[in-house]
Amino acid sequence: MSTDAAIRVRGIEKSYKDLHVLRGVDLDVAEGSILALLGSNGAGKTTLVRILATLLRADAGTATVHGFDVADAPGDVRRSISLTGQFAAVDDVLTGRENLVLVARLRHLADPRTTADALLTRFSLTDAGDRKASTYSGGMRRRLDIAMSLVGDPPVIVLDEPTTGLDPQARIEVWHTVAELARGGTTVLLTTQYLDEAEQLADRIAILHKGTIIQNGTLAELKRLLPPAEVEYVEKQPSLEDVFLALVGEPDRIDTTDHTAPRTGQEPR
Amino acid sequence: MTTHVLADTGVLTGRSLRHILRSPDTIVTTAVTPIALMLLFVYVLGGAIDIGSDQSYIDYLLPGILLITIASGIAYTAYRLFLDLQGGIFERFQSMPIARSSVLWAHVLTSLVANVASVAIVVGVALLMGFRTGASLGAWLAVLAILVLFTLALTWLAVIAGLSATTVDGASAFSYPLIFLPFISSAFVPTDSMPGPVAWFAENQPVTSVVNTVRALFAEQPVGSEIWVALGWLVGILAAAYAAAIALYRRKIS
Numbered sequence: 391m392s393t394d395a396a397i398r399v400r401g402i403e404k405s406y407k408d409l410h411v412l413r414g415v416d417l418d419v420a421e422g423s424i425l426a427l428l429g430s431n432g433a434g435k436t437t438l439v440r441i442l443a444t445l446l447r448a449d450a451g452t453a454t455v456h457g458f459d460v461a462d463a464p465g466d467v468r469r470s471i472s473l474t475g476q477f478a479a480v481d482d483v484l485t486g487r488e489n490l491v492l493v494a495r496l497r498h499l500a501d502p503r504t505t506a507d508a509l510l511t512r513f514s515l516t517d518a519g520d521r522k523a524s525t526y527s528g529g530m531r532r533r534l535d536i537a538m539s540l541v542g543d544p545p546v547i548v549l550d551e552p553t554t555g556l557d558p559q560a561r562i563e564v565w566h567t568v569a570e571l572a573r574g575g576t577t578v579l580l581t582t583q584y585l586d587e588a589e590q591l592a593d594r595i596a597i598l599h600k601g602t603i604i605q606n607g608t609l610a611e612l613k614r615l616l617p618p619a620e621v622e623y624v625e626k627q628p629s630l631e632d633v634f635l636a637l638v639g640e641p642d643r644i645d646t647t648d649h650t651a652p653r654t655g656q657e658p659r
Numbered sequence: 660m661t662t663h664v665l666a667d668t669g670v671l672t673g674r675s676l677r678h679i680l681r682s683p684d685t686i687v688t689t690a691v692t693p694i695a696l697m698l699l700f701v702y703v704l705g706g707a708i709d710i711g712s713d714q715s716y717i718d719y720l721l722p723g724i725l726l727i728t729i730a731s732g733i734a735y736t737a738y739r740l741f742l743d744l745q746g747g748i749f750e751r752f753q754s755m756p757i758a759r760s761s762v763l764w765a766h767v768l769t770s771l772v773a774n775v776a777s778v779a780i781v782v783g784v785a786l787l788m789g790f791r792t793g794a795s796l797g798a799w800l801a802v803l804a805i806l807v808l809f810t811l812a813l814t815w816l817a818v819i820a821g822l823s824a825t826t827v828d829g830a831s832a833f834s835y836p837l838i839f840l841p842f843i844s845s846a847f848v849p850t851d852s853m854p855g856p857v858a859w860f861a862e863n864q865p866v867t868s869v870v871n872t873v874r875a876l877f878a879e880q881p882v883g884s885e886i887w888v889a890l891g892w893l894v895g896i897l898a899a900a901y902a903a904a905i906a907l908y909r910r911k912i913s
Contacts, residue, residue, distance in 0.1 A: 443754040444753075444754060445750055445753055445754055445912075465756055468754060468755055468756040469756040471754070472754070472755075473750075473751070473754045475747050475750060475751075479746065479747035479748045479750060479751040480748065481674065481746075481748055482746070483677070483678045483681050483682075484674070484677065488677070492670065492674055493751075493755070495670040496667060496670055496671075496752070496755055496757050497755065497756065498663065498666070538751070
C-alpha cells in the first residue's frame with residue numbers, strides 16, 4: 391500500500407495564526423479506492439484537501455499526489471487531481487455544456503465538445519445541457535460540478551463534502567456517481583461529516599479529530615474497536631428519510647451493497 | 660506551463676466576454692450615465708459655461724465624458740472578479756493545470772473590449788449631438804491608444820479592488836472617486852475659472868493632462884508637452900497598479 395498510494399500524506403501541519411488546525415497528519419489512499427475522511431465541522435478536512443489541491447501551502451510535512459510532491463511539482467499535481475469543493479464551482483451564466491467545454495479547453499483536450507457531450511450523457515444532464523447552470527436544481531449543479539472535475543479523467547478526485555446541503559434524493563444521486571467513479575479505477579478522497587455516507591461508499595474510513603488522524607481502517611476494523619454488539623429487540627420504526635423517499639418515489643438505492651436494508655439501528659429520537 | 664498562457668488567457672477571456680454578451684446591459688449601463696451627463700452639460704448648463712474659445716461645447720466636453728465612461732466601466736471588472744472569487748470557480752481554475760496569470764489577464768482583456776464598446780456608443784451619441792472633428796486617422800489612433808492605456812491603468816486598479824473586496828458593494832465603490840475626478844479637472848470648465856487651491860489640484864491631477872491631450876488631438880491642435888505628462892501619469896499608474904495587483908494575487912493564491 392505504501393508504494394502504490396495515490397495520495398500520501400506525512401506529518402502535514404498547518405496553522406492559521408494561533409489556530410493549529412492540522413497537527414501532523416499521516417494518511418495513505420490506495421490507488422483506485424475510496425477513502426472517506428470523517429470529521430466534525432472545523433476538524434481541518436477542508437484545510438487538508440486544499441493542501442492536496444495546491445490551493446494552500448502546508449507549514450510542515452510532505453504530501454504527494456499520484457507520485458508528485460505538492461510543494462515541488464504543483465503543476466504535475468494539478469494535472470493529476472481534481473477538486474470538487476463544498477460550494478458548486480460552476481459558472482452560472484454559462485450552460486452546462488459550456489461549463490464542461492470550458493474546463494476541457496483549459497485542460498487542453500483535443501476534442502472539448504465530444505468530452506462535454508459524453509459527460510452530459512453520463513450524468514443525465516443532456517436535456518439540461520443547453521440551459522444556464524443558474525436554472526439547475528441543487529442536485530443537478532452538484533452533478534455538473536462533479537462532471538467538470540472528471541474532464542480529462544484525472545486519476546485522483548477529491549470531493550469535499552459533496553452532499554452537504556443536498557436533499558435526500560440528490561444525495562443518493564451523488565452517491566451513485568462516486569461509487570461509479572471508483573469502479574472505473576479513479577482514486578477518490580471524500581470528506582464528509584455524515585457517518586452513513588462514509589459507511590455507504592468508502593473502502594476505508596479515516597477519522598480526523600483535533601488535527602490528527604485518530605483512526606484509519608475499514609468499516610469492519612473500526613467496528614471491532616467497540617465491544618461486540620449486544621442483541622436488543624427494538625421496534626423497527628422507519629426513519630423520516632425512508633418515509634420521504636417512499637412517498638416521493640425513491641431513486642434506485644446505490645447498488646454496490648447489501649446495505650439496502652436500513653442500516654444503523656435508529657438512534658433513539 | 661508558460662506555453663499555455665496565451666491559449667488559457669484566450670479561453671478565459673472568451674468565457675467572460677460571453678458573460679457580457681449574455682448581459683449586454685452592463686455595456687449600456689456604463690454608457691447611460693456619461694450620455695446623461697453629456698445631455699445635461701450640452702443642453703442645460705453648457706450655454707452658461709465660457710470655455711474661452713469659439714470651440715463648440717460638445718467638442719470641448721467629449722474627452723472628459725469618455726474618461727468618465729471608462730471610470731464607470733471598470734467597476735464591472737472588479738465586480739466580476741469578486742463574483743468569481745466568491746463563487747468558487749476561481750479556486751477551480753487555481754487547482755487546474757493552467758497558467759495562473761491568465762485568470763487575471765482574461766478579466767483585464769474583457770474590460771478592454773467592454774470599455775471600447777461603451778466608448779464607441781458614447782462617441783456615436785456625441786456625433787448625433789453635433790460633435791465634429793477633422794482629426795486624421797493618425798490622431799484617432801493616438802486617441803484610441805491613450806484611451807486604451809487609461810482603461811488598462813484603471814482596470815488594474817479595479818483588479819486590486821476586486822481581489823481585496825469583502826462585499827459586492829465594496830468591489831465597485833472604489834470607482835466613485837475615479838468617476839468624480841474629471842469634474843475637478845479641465846474636462847467641463849477651464850481650470851483658470853476655479854479658485855486657487857482647486858485650480859492647482861485640477862491642473863496637477865492626471866485627468867487634466869489626458870483630457871487636454873485628447874482634446875488637442877480631436878481639434879487638430881499641437882499636443883505640446885501635455886501628452887508626455889499624460890503618458891507619464893498613465894504609465895506610472897499602470898505600472899504601480901499592476902505591481903500591486905500581482906503582489907496581492909500572489910498572496911491570495913499561495
